[in-house]
Amino acid sequence: MLLFLWRSSWITITGVLLTGIVSGLSNAALIAFINASLAGRVDQYLTFEWSAGLTPAVWFAGLASIVLVCRFASHYLLNRFSTKLARDLRLHVSRLILNAPYPNLQKLGKSVLLSHLTEDVTAIAAASELFPVLCINFAIVAGCMAYLSWLSWQLACVLAGVILFGVATFQLFNHVPMRAVRSARDEYDNLSRGFSALTEGVRELKLHRQRSEAFVSQSLAVSAESYRRYSFRATVAYLLINQWIQLLYYLTIAAILYVFPAWQAISQEVVSGYVLVFLFMMSPLTVLTGSLPVFSRAKVALNKVLRLDDKLGGKNSAQRSAKLPAQRHFKALALHGVTHSFHREKENRNFTLGPIDLEFHPGELVFLIGGNGSGKTTLALLLIGLYHPEQGMIHWNGRPVDAGSRDAYQQNFSVIFSDFYLFDELYGVDLENNRGAIEDYLQRLHLHHKVDIVNGRFSSVSLSQGQRKRLALLAAYLEDRPFYVFDEWAADQDPEFKHLFYTELLPALKARGKTVLAITHDDKYFHLADRCIKLDEGRITAVESPPVDKRPQAAHRERLDSAAAETITS
Numbered sequence: 001m002l003l004f005l006w007r008s009s010w011i012t013i014t015g016v017l018l019t020g021i022v023s024g025l026s027n028a029a030l031i032a033f034i035n036a037s038l039a040g041r042v043d044q045y046l047t048f049e050w051s052a053g054l055t056p057a058v059w060f061a062g063l064a065s066i067v068l069v070c071r072f073a074s075h076y077l078l079n080r081f082s083t084k085l086a087r088d089l090r091l092h093v094s095r096l097i098l099n100a101p102y103p104n105l106q107k108l109g110k111s112v113l114l115s116h117l118t119e120d121v122t123a124i125a126a127a128s129e130l131f132p133v134l135c136i137n138f139a140i141v142a143g144c145m146a147y148l149s150w151l152s153w154q155l156a157c158v159l160a161g162v163i164l165f166g167v168a169t170f171q172l173f174n175h176v177p178m179r180a181v182r183s184a185r186d187e188y189d190n191l192s193r194g195f196s197a198l199t200e201g202v203r204e205l206k207l208h209r210q211r212s213e214a215f216v217s218q219s220l221a222v223s224a225e226s227y228r229r230y231s232f233r234a235t236v237a238y239l240l241i242n243q244w245i246q247l248l249y250y251l252t253i254a255a256i257l258y259v260f261p262a263w264q265a266i267s268q269e270v271v272s273g274y275v276l277v278f279l280f281m282m283s284p285l286t287v288l289t290g291s292l293p294v295f296s297r298a299k300v301a302l303n304k305v306l307r308l309d310d311k312l313g314g315k316n317s318a319q320r321s322a323k324l325p326a327q328r329h330f331k332a333l334a335l336h337g338v339t340h341s342f343h344r345e346k347e348n349r350n351f352t353l354g355p356i357d358l359e360f361h362p363g364e365l366v367f368l369i370g371g372n373g374s375g376k377t378t379l380a381l382l383l384i385g386l387y388h389p390e391q392g393m394i395h396w397n398g399r400p401v402d403a404g405s406r407d408a409y410q411q412n413f414s415v416i417f418s419d420f421y422l423f424d425e426l427y428g429v430d431l432e433n434n435r436g437a438i439e440d441y442l443q444r445l446h447l448h449h450k451v452d453i454v455n456g457r458f459s460s461v462s463l464s465q466g467q468r469k470r471l472a473l474l475a476a477y478l479e480d481r482p483f484y485v486f487d488e489w490a491a492d493q494d495p496e497f498k499h500l501f502y503t504e505l506l507p508a509l510k511a512r513g514k515t516v517l518a519i520t521h522d523d524k525y526f527h528l529a530d531r532c533i534k535l536d537e538g539r540i541t542a543v544e545s546p547p548v549d550k551r552p553q554a555a556h557r558e559r560l561d562s563a564a565a566e567t568i569t570s
């Protein structure tokens, strides 16, 4: 990933480094120039050939201009680099998520994925913003050091020793705040889970004071306190390290002022030069040491993002990006001995779906039925390629679906999940060529008075759950794929629209040659299917093809049901 970032921004990074270094060095040169002016020796330097006969004031103005221009250029490039880095990282993590196998995403959970997209990317972006500032300050310190060595190499040697000692002690103690930063970041995942529960369950919490108080005190407050404790521990540890570095700094100034002159003859110009430069270096050194916590957090975040690549199975991205063409001409879909299992932690046993043997053909209307937890959704997820068979094989048009063709295979399905997500924009739809179809579908779905398409967006998605599901159906229609899967689509519909769905919309899809697999509990419409596949404890226990002559009976039952409903309401 770092290589990818370097490749995408190496020109900017080089520019930032160069301007930063020039700015830092010219800053140091300016200080040397000021010191020489104070000591009254500047005219002596300007007698050299390279002085080009310019006056000290012009030299001063020139050096100050270089400092200002380079500082501006490096800050400008820095902002370009850091904003680009944050953007690229956000897109990189988003693509990782999109390319990852679905079970891995399910295992990690939404809140942890969101922490990567927010906390980690922000931490890395913050460090990238500081990085060039750090380069400038590092260059200033390096330039100052060069000037100090020129003033007195003996003092410079002592100074180098002090710096090496400072770096060694920093390395020795750095693991303390680093451990706290790592723990704080791990705790952030728990905090993020708590925030998800809070935002998604806000209605349930508002209606139950004891539940909400217990939730806050036993879950949210615990994570918030742990996060605070670890963050505070890291800050205090860095503060102490900072103080230690400052102490070394003051000790060095004291030694230059009071110890060295007694030990070795040092001119006043050298002493004042050293003290002036040291005081000037104070601010860049504070920036360098002050940025340590930011860099530690970024290091932990970067490790998290790199590990996310492994956890999500990043190798699959190459397979996905192969962009195999979808085989739109559907002839047959077959599942041969397909299985998938989950471990039920509390019961300490597995739920296994299958082995499943099934075949689907164009223009078939199939209902998948069975009790709660019988494996209907799991079978649907296996069928559409979001779960991968642990045993057995899926064949599309007689060809096995493997890792290389799975992405193309998935493009044959249009699915509305029971916990569907409705995008407010019709992404990937050719609006110009579908304008007539959209208006027609909006009419058929009884939504034409409520929703319109404006600039590719639904004019409103603030609708009832049933209406939002109808909009999802509109989007599915527009996808125009050979295989449709609906997971309890009609569950939120009123009786009138439920009737329309089973008796008109599904048969209309079938008439268009689409294959439809509908997961349903609406037994009064089972007779309309070509086949009803019943699941129990992950196994197919019955495959029934209701005879056509049963339909009048069903219609009769329907009438009886509505008469009963009328009696109840009256």
Ligand SMILES: Nc1ncnc2c1ncn2[C@@H]1O[C@H](COP(=O)(O)OP(=O)(O)OP(=O)(O)O)[C@@H](O)[C@H]1O
Residues within 6 Å of the ligand: 106, 342, 343, 344, 351, 370, 371, 372, 373, 374, 375, 376, 377, 378, 379
């Ligand atoms: N992500 C998961 N992790 C662990 N177990 C799971 C997971 N998803 C489903 N299961 C288990 O697999 C079994 C089948 O679940 P599935 O959602 O397929 O049932 P279903 O027939 O669709 O039920 P329902 O009618 O209630 O929607 C259940 O016992 C469930 O506990």
